[in-house]
Amino acid sequence: MPFRNEDDLVRWLQRRWPDRATNVRLGIGDDAAIVSVTRGSEFALTTDLSIEGVHFRRDLHPPRAVGHRALARALSDLAAVGARPRFALVSLAFPPATRRSWVSGFYDGAGVLARRHGVALIGGDTAVAEGGGIVVDVVAAGEVKRGLALRRDGARPGDLLYVTGRLGMAALGLEMLKSNARRASTTNRRAEGGGIVRQALGAHLYPEPRLGTGRYLAAHRLASAAIDVSDGFARDLGRLCAASACAAIVREESLPLPRSGTLLTSSTGRPRQQTVREARLDPLELALRGGEDYELIFTVPRPRAGRLPRSIKGVALHQIGEIRRGRGLRLLLRSGSEVRLAPRGYDHFRRAR
Amino acid sequence: MPFRNEDDLVRWLQRRWPDRATNVRLGIGDDAAIVSVTRGSEFALTTDLSIEGVHFRRDLHPPRAVGHRALARALSDLAAVGARPRFALVSLAFPPATRRSWVSGFYDGAGVLARRHGVALIGGDTAVAEGGGIVVDVVAAGEVKRGLALRRDGARPGDLLYVTGRLGMAALGLEMLKSNARRASTTNRRAEGGGIVRQALGAHLYPEPRLGTGRYLAAHRLASAAIDVSDGFARDLGRLCAASACAAIVREESLPLPRSGTLLTSSTGRPRQQTVREARLDPLELALRGGEDYELIFTVPRPRAGRLPRSIKGVALHQIGEIRRGRGLRLLLRSGSEVRLAPRGYDHFRRAR
Numbered sequence: 162m163p164f165r166n167e168d169d170l171v172r173w174l175q176r177r178w179p180d181r182a183t184n185v186r187l188g189i190g191d192d193a194a195i196v197s198v199t200r201g202s203e204f205a206l207t208t209d210l211s212i213e214g215v216h217f218r219r220d221l222h223p224p225r226a227v228g229h230r231a232l233a234r235a236l237s238d239l240a241a242v243g244a245r246p247r248f249a250l251v252s253l254a255f256p257p258a259t260r261r262s263w264v265s266g267f268y269d270g271a272g273v274l275a276r277r278h279g280v281a282l283i284g285g286d287t288a289v290a291e292g293g294g295i296v297v298d299v300v301a302a303g304e305v306k307r308g309l310a311l312r313r314d315g316a317r318p319g320d321l322l323y324v325t326g327r328l329g330m331a332a333l334g335l336e337m338l339k340s341n342a343r344r345a346s347t348t349n350r351r352a353e354g355g356g357i358v359r360q361a362l363g364a365h366l367y368p369e370p371r372l373g374t375g376r377y378l379a380a381h382r383l384a385s386a387a388i389d390v391s392d393g394f395a396r397d398l399g400r401l402c403a404a405s406a407c408a409a410i411v412r413e414e415s416l417p418l419p420r421s422g423t424l425l426t427s428s429t430g431r432p433r434q435q436t437v438r439e440a441r442l443d444p445l446e447l448a449l450r451g452g453e454d455y456e457l458i459f460t461v462p463r464p465r466a467g468r469l470p471r472s473i474k475g476v477a478l479h480q481i482g483e484i485r486r487g488r489g490l491r492l493l494l495r496s497g498s499e500v501r502l503a504p505r506g507y508d509h510f511r512r513a514r
Numbered sequence: 515m516p517f518r519n520e521d522d523l524v525r526w527l528q529r530r531w532p533d534r535a536t537n538v539r540l541g542i543g544d545d546a547a548i549v550s551v552t553r554g555s556e557f558a559l560t561t562d563l564s565i566e567g568v569h570f571r572r573d574l575h576p577p578r579a580v581g582h583r584a585l586a587r588a589l590s591d592l593a594a595v596g597a598r599p600r601f602a603l604v605s606l607a608f609p610p611a612t613r614r615s616w617v618s619g620f621y622d623g624a625g626v627l628a629r630r631h632g633v634a635l636i637g638g639d640t641a642v643a644e645g646g647g648i649v650v651d652v653v654a655a656g657e658v659k660r661g662l663a664l665r666r667d668g669a670r671p672g673d674l675l676y677v678t679g680r681l682g683m684a685a686l687g688l689e690m691l692k693s694n695a696r697r698a699s700t701t702n703r704r705a706e707g708g709g710i711v712r713q714a715l716g717a718h719l720y721p722e723p724r725l726g727t728g729r730y731l732a733a734h735r736l737a738s739a740a741i742d743v744s745d746g747f748a749r750d751l752g753r754l755c756a757a758s759a760c761a762a763i764v765r766e767e768s769l770p771l772p773r774s775g776t777l778l779t780s781s782t783g784r785p786r787q788q789t790v791r792e793a794r795l796d797p798l799e800l801a802l803r804g805g806e807d808y809e810l811i812f813t814v815p816r817p818r819a820g821r822l823p824r825s826i827k828g829v830a831l832h833q834i835g836e837i838r839r840g841r842g843l844r845l846l847l848r849s850g851s852e853v854r855l856a857p858r859g860y861d862h863f864r865r866a867r
Contacts, residue, residue, distance in 0.1 A: 387545075
């Protein structure tokens, strides 16, 4: 039993997360949080579940990463509509045997990310549930100027298609974690490799929602549609196209794939270096299907494309294809042939991870 | 597998819950919902988990009741701050074997209650989780005029103490359900008793959050503090007093206890009638400790008490005691003696139900 009771946990959170945000009238510990909205703004609201065995595993993900990723999922939704995140409510249900250090690490992970983005943690719910795993729900509320919110359904044939950052890195990071976990009994589990190893683990464990990019696109009225990559690039692009009632073509050569650098799989007492390809991972497959990248896919009408910078706040923008009439996704391979791209990716409905 | 995939469920929900609310700019199916707030209002935000085995049992609670109760929990939080509910986001995680009829019954239960209170269901999250039970999270957002929100920490010594409706009815309803479930194999499970049976089952399965009462108290600046009864009267009164740094005395004779009428426990093929007392249930204990009443506890400064009606929109208001200096709760028994009232009730941290 990590805390004496629910009130004990609430008091701990109140000390941990004092309300300093100007728009919070009533924060943690009351029946509801009361917040005010800036004049001329609208509220963006999103809620995301993070479930042990589906979205994280306690043997792979440290508690700080679970807290960070749960909040990042919700903040990424706000990035996709171009909102400035203001408030979050974090709910946690855990089995009675959960250690206090786990609970405190979890809230710390969420707290550090929240502080970095000026998000006030203003409430949540807690429960101790016997016989189940850990369940997290994060609610995030952000502000966006009236009428400027990005949405999925605004793409039109001829619009150019973009993606931020790099795809497939989070999936690569997960593969590294899983391959280490399988060999846990006989291995040195320290992640010693640099470069791509660190980047991939970081992308998976501590993803950075593209909030600055989303707000820039919304504020400058550059994007006609946007969505974040949570369930895999192909799947989320498919959703954007379905909502916009159009098709898309993607050029393989333009996709920002994971670099085929070295990958750490320590199968003996000492770390062993393998390339992505040696580990039988296909960088293209990772980029197209691997989920949880939390990059943004967005479309820009051609007349506005000239106003788009090459990067926004250090995040590269890649022009990777365009929107077409019709339905479905196509992939233009490096070979020059064009193939159908199934809008599949990681689906919580298909299998637990 | 009740739905083909997450997108299939989202499309079903979009048809079921079309956005008709005027302040919804972007509803179900995008990354976040976008809503606007009436001028001069603030937003009340709350989130509540409902977990199988903790907050409900699939053998006791029909899916409609699970949906209704999950939303009612969140709406009751809005009632306690005096907000008018506007929007809700409903998230659901369920095991792969869950029937489509369960999922659809669940959403219908939430939908009916939402419609009755003018709440637009604007989003949520879904996941299929193997190896766990059903998990629900409901986010509710309401509006309250700037500065009028009720809070827990405003009670002052001398204020009069009130409670709405009737206490202990939901706990009584749960006892009936459990006693029927134990005898399920040999019994006729139809609830045939009238009166208190119907009322208690209704109070437990389909509680009515006191939204009208909360809004009236806020709009007329009548209450100095308020809280809803979710974890039991004594526990929630203890929370109000702790937040307000004061004590309270409650008169047993004024408490609206469950009537000691008949209680249905069908232990043979035919329903058998028992009184509450024959079933070894103590009405006072049910009222003080039984949770999930979703009544409101509130305090009123004496000078304003004359303006308080005897009932608000058909819900009776009972003056049951007063706020005192100091700490802790006292109970004035019918016998005239005064005893300590432990601020305990149902605590999710103590044991799963």
